[in-house]
Amino acid sequence: MSERIREKLQILADAAKYDVSCSSSGSNRKNTAKGLGDASSSGICHTYTEDGRCVSLLKILLTNHCIFDCAFCVSRKSNDVKRAAFTVEEVVELTMSFYRRNYIEGLFLSSGIFKNADYTMERLVRIAKKLRLENNFNGYIHLKTIPGASEELLTEAGLYADRMSINLEMPTESGLKLLSPDKSHEDVKKPLAFIQKGIIQIKDEKRIIKSTPKFVPAGQSTQIVIGATPETDMEIMYSANEYYKNYDLKRVYYSGYIPISYDDRMPMIGSQPPLLRENRLYQTDWLMRFYGFDVHEILNVKNPHLDVDIDPKLSWALRNMEHFPIDINTADYKMILRVPGIGVGSAKKIFQARKFGRLRSDQLKKMGIAFNRAKHFIRCADSIFQLNDPNPVHIKGLILSETNSKYLKVPQNQLSLF
Structure with missing residues (x-):
C-alpha cells in the first residue's frame, strides 16, 4: 500500500467513525462457485449480528469534502481539517485486498457530498457495481443513500447493496434547521419511501419470477444524533417510532453527540457525550421492537424523559x-x-x-x-x-x-x- 493511500485511509476511516449505523442482519446473498465472500451467514462489521457474533468491515468515507456546513459534522465545509478523497478504483482495491487478507467481511461506504448529490451517489454505485460484477465480490456491502440523488441511481444502488441507510441527523425538523439550515427531513423521507417501495415491489415480483434480482435484501436504517439539540427523550423516540412504522426500517441508531467545535448552540468542547442517555434510548427501542411496548406507554407528556438510574422497562413497571x-x-x-x-x-x-x-x-x-x-x-x-x-x-x-x-x-x- 502506497503512503498516499495509507494517508487517505487514515483520514477517511477516522472521519467515518461518527456514523454508527453500520450494523446489519437479514441479508441472504449467497456465494457462487467462483465468487469471493458470502454475506448470507456472517453479517457485517464493527457490531454484533443477531446471533451474537462479532464481525468486521472496512468502514470509510469516499471523501470528507462536503458542500454542506452542518454545525455538528466534523466534515462540514467550514471545518479546518485535512481533506482527502478516494478514487473508485482505490476503494475497490482496498476492499478486495483487505478481504483476501481476512481483515474484513464487508464494506460500509459513506461519503461527504462533493459537487452535488448525483455526482457523489454515482461514484458510490460504481464502487458497488465494480465489486459485484468485475470482482465477483459476494461479501456484505452497506451504502449510504445521498439525499437528493436521482431515483435511477437509487435503483441501481439497491441492486448491488445489501443494506442502504440515510441519516436523519437531528430528531426533529426544528433541531435540524438550527444546526443545518440547508437540510430538511423531507430530503430523507423521499429516498426512504422510494427504496421501501422498491423492496416491496421486488418481493411481489419474486413470488412470480424466482430469478428476480435482489434489492436491498437487508433493508434500510437511519441514525439520529442525540444531545446536540435540546429535544426530549419523548421527541427522539416518537420520531424513531414514526420512521419504523412509515418506512419499515430495520434499525434506528442513536449516536451521542461528541463536541467537536465551539458553538453556542451546542454543548461545549470537553463535555462528555451522553452515553448513558444513548443506552437508555437503545433499551427503549428494544422494548418497542421486541417486547410489545407502545412508545406512548414508556414516554409521554407526564414522563418526557427516561430515568437515569433505572432502565425503561423497570421504570414502566x-x-x-x-x-x-x-x-x-x-x-x-x-x-x-x-x-x-x-x-x-x-x-x-x-x-x-x-x-x-x-x-x-x-x-x-x-x-x-x-x-x-x-x-x-x-x-x-x-x-x-x-x-x-x-x-x-x-x-x-x-x-x-x-x-x-x-x-x-x-x-x-x-x-x-x-
Missing part, C-alpha cells in the same frame, strides 16, 4: 404497579415479557415449561431470569406472600441496593468495565 404482581403460571405471554428481569428467551421458556406443571422460584432461576429483580413483580407456585399495596419507591430502592452491592463485590481493577 414501577409506574404501573396496578398490573403486578402477576401469576407466572397463568399470565399471558405479553405480560410475562413486561416483568423486569425477564427477557424474550426466558419468557418463551416459562411459557413452554408451565405446560408440564406449576413453576417454582428455583425453576425460574434456572431459566436465566434476573430473579432478584423479577421477584417483586411475580407470584409463582412457592410464593409465601403477596404484596397487597406494593410501594414502587420501596421496590426501586431494594433493586438499586441489590445492584450496587453486586458492583461492590467486583475487584477494583474491574470496576472500569461497568
Whole structure:
C-alpha cells in the first residue's frame, strides 16, 4: 500500500467513525462457485449480528469534502481539517485486498457530498457495481443513500447493496434547521419511501419470477444524533417510532453527540457525550421492537424523559404497579415479557415449561431470569406472600441496593468495565 493511500485511509476511516449505523442482519446473498465472500451467514462489521457474533468491515468515507456546513459534522465545509478523497478504483482495491487478507467481511461506504448529490451517489454505485460484477465480490456491502440523488441511481444502488441507510441527523425538523439550515427531513423521507417501495415491489415480483434480482435484501436504517439539540427523550423516540412504522426500517441508531467545535448552540468542547442517555434510548427501542411496548406507554407528556438510574422497562413497571404482581403460571405471554428481569428467551421458556406443571422460584432461576429483580413483580407456585399495596419507591430502592452491592463485590481493577 502506497503512503498516499495509507494517508487517505487514515483520514477517511477516522472521519467515518461518527456514523454508527453500520450494523446489519437479514441479508441472504449467497456465494457462487467462483465468487469471493458470502454475506448470507456472517453479517457485517464493527457490531454484533443477531446471533451474537462479532464481525468486521472496512468502514470509510469516499471523501470528507462536503458542500454542506452542518454545525455538528466534523466534515462540514467550514471545518479546518485535512481533506482527502478516494478514487473508485482505490476503494475497490482496498476492499478486495483487505478481504483476501481476512481483515474484513464487508464494506460500509459513506461519503461527504462533493459537487452535488448525483455526482457523489454515482461514484458510490460504481464502487458497488465494480465489486459485484468485475470482482465477483459476494461479501456484505452497506451504502449510504445521498439525499437528493436521482431515483435511477437509487435503483441501481439497491441492486448491488445489501443494506442502504440515510441519516436523519437531528430528531426533529426544528433541531435540524438550527444546526443545518440547508437540510430538511423531507430530503430523507423521499429516498426512504422510494427504496421501501422498491423492496416491496421486488418481493411481489419474486413470488412470480424466482430469478428476480435482489434489492436491498437487508433493508434500510437511519441514525439520529442525540444531545446536540435540546429535544426530549419523548421527541427522539416518537420520531424513531414514526420512521419504523412509515418506512419499515430495520434499525434506528442513536449516536451521542461528541463536541467537536465551539458553538453556542451546542454543548461545549470537553463535555462528555451522553452515553448513558444513548443506552437508555437503545433499551427503549428494544422494548418497542421486541417486547410489545407502545412508545406512548414508556414516554409521554407526564414522563418526557427516561430515568437515569433505572432502565425503561423497570421504570414502566414501577409506574404501573396496578398490573403486578402477576401469576407466572397463568399470565399471558405479553405480560410475562413486561416483568423486569425477564427477557424474550426466558419468557418463551416459562411459557413452554408451565405446560408440564406449576413453576417454582428455583425453576425460574434456572431459566436465566434476573430473579432478584423479577421477584417483586411475580407470584409463582412457592410464593409465601403477596404484596397487597406494593410501594414502587420501596421496590426501586431494594433493586438499586441489590445492584450496587453486586458492583461492590467486583475487584477494583474491574470496576472500569461497568
